[in-house]
Amino acid sequence: MSLGIDIGGTFVKFTDGERNWKEKTPESTEELLNLISEAVIREKARRVGIVVAGLVDVKRGVVTDSPNLKFLKDLPLKSEIERRTASTVSIVNDATAAAYGEYSLGVGRGSSLFICLTLGTGLGGGAVIDGKPLLGASGSAMEVGHMVVEKGGWLCHCGRRGCLEAYVSSYGLERFYHMETGESISSFKVIERAKKGEKAALRALSEMASYLSLGLMNLLHLFNPDIVALSGGIPTHYPELLEKVERKTKEIAFPQPARDFSLKLARLGEFSGAVGALLIARNQLVY
Numbered sequence: 001m002s003l004g005i006d007i008g009g010t011f012v013k014f015t016d017g018e019r020n021w022k023e024k025t026p027e028s029t030e031e032l033l034n035l036i037s038e039a040v041i042r043e044k045a046r047r048v049g050i051v052v053a054g055l056v057d058v059k060r061g062v063v064t065d066s067p068n069l070k071f072l073k074d075l076p077l078k079s080e081i082e083r084r085t086a087s088t089v090s091i092v093n094d095a096t097a098a099a100y101g102e103y104s105l106g107v108g109r110g111s112s113l114f115i116c117l118t119l120g121t122g123l124g125g126g127a128v129i130d131g132k133p134l135l136g137a138s139g140s141a142m143e144v145g146h147m148v149v150e151k152g153g154w155l156c157h158c159g160r161r162g163c164l165e166a167y168v169s170s171y172g173l174e175r176f177y178h179m180e181t182g183e184s185i186s187s188f189k190v191i192e193r194a195k196k197g198e199k200a201a202l203r204a205l206s207e208m209a210s211y212l213s214l215g216l217m218n219l220l221h222l223f224n225p226d227i228v229a230l231s232g233g234i235p236t237h238y239p240e241l242l243e244k245v246e247r248k249t250k251e252i253a254f255p256q257p258a259r260d261f262s263l264k265l266a267r268l269g270e271f272s273g274a275v276g277a278l279l280i281a282r283n284q285l286v287y
């Protein structure tokens, strides 16, 4: 039996491959370790994949940094869970796991070079190359959101300036809308207004889309992917974004990688990270 677990800012999501369920994320390390260990023991899981939003060191099994769950910083999650249960634990970044989930069971099936971007509160990225998740030396590859696209540009949540995420994320979209109108509203409100045809909301989305196309162009030039998937709250609620971004990216990129790629909406929804974690653990792709 294997178990996939996705530790998010609001919910901890679980999947055993057949059933998906979620529980509210506890506010301390001890409670979180208890919640996870109890599920692992109850489900008699031997292999466990755990994903965390943030930087993880897959070799050491440590959460290096998690901006939304500060108490996880430097937590040796792998050894802590293994010590409390009889399981083997793999720790992966959430966007990498989501990419592997979409590659295995979603829109990335059959792809030779698959990239999945998660566009919501932040901008995450993961890649699957010839069937294997791209981890890099220690698991922090594909931090697409923190590619700098403007020197000295907008401030990103990571502390740098001009990161792609500062423009392509819920807070980026909110900022574009604020520049248009002077009004501060949530990204979901911006999308709602765009759907009703409000010009300022449509312009804000179009600004965000042009930065996303720039980021995608860079990815096309680096990786020559055949499929790029978009997942997360923004593309799910505003799928109209995809056609526009795909067209714009094809206009500005080199013709060959532009010809070979297509942009698709991810299919697995909010459990994609947990599903990817389950499959990564089951297939023993990470230490």
Ligand SMILES: [Zn+2]
Pocket (backbone or CB within 6 Å): 145, 146, 156, 157, 158, 159, 160, 163, 165
């Ligand atoms: Zn950044």
